[in-house]
Amino acid sequence: GENVEQHPSTLSVQEGDSAVIKCTYSDSASNYFPWYKQELGKRPQLIIDIRSNVGEKKDQRIAVTLNKTAKHFSLHITETQPEDSAVYFCAASIYQFYFGTGTSLTVIP
Amino acid sequence: DTGVSQDPRHKITKRGQNVTFRCDPISEHNRLYWYRQTLGQGPEFLTYFQNEAQLEKSRLLSDRFSAERPKGSFSTLEIQRTEQGDSAMYLCASSGIAGGTGELFFGEGSRLTVL
DSSP states (O other), X not given: OOOEEEEOSEXXXXXXXXXXXXXXXXXXXXXXXXXXXXXXXXXXXXXXXXXXXXXXXXXXTEEEEEETTTTEEEEEEOSOOGGGOEEEEEEEESSSEEEOOOEEEEEEX | OOSOEEEOSEEEEOXXXXXXXXXXXXXXXXXXXXXXXXXXXXXXXXXXXETTEEXXXXXXXXXXXXXXXXXXXXXXXXXXXXXXXXXXXXXXXXEOOTTSOOOOEEOOOXXXXXX
């Protein structure tokens, strides 16, 4: 089955700086790559996604890039704010979804 | 509320007992997924349904786990002869895109504690 690796496991940044989280996947058939944000005690919620026919997608301060050849994709958060502090999960999907182990992001005011 | 709902939200049981969790997906969604999440880990895939058909089950899933989705609506996840290692959050999610992938909407989860 699919194997998704995510780095780093923890990340601390100063407010206003950028944060980058990277994921790799193993199954070249995966064609959908969502990113989820999970706040403590809450359900994961989709923040951005990208499909395999697109190399980059941006939504305000959040962007995702995909390199199909290298089988990796990244989440970029610019101008970080304290409310961005949460655990972020990447996932790779054909029909079922396989998740990375998560990155705990702390934005220091 | 038309989101994914799960019941019970919390379950404490003794080792060896059976437990059952229920998930009601978003009504128009045809795909339903079960995940298990432990502290500090990402959601671990257990199984998924398209309508009433169980299309895939994780090879890591013990035979003590069984899931059903009668009539393609709500789903149940049963764990027989629970073990302490089964303690986790069990997340249900649904998706509405037939024949492809779409956004997963998660429920609040059912937290299981096995004593």
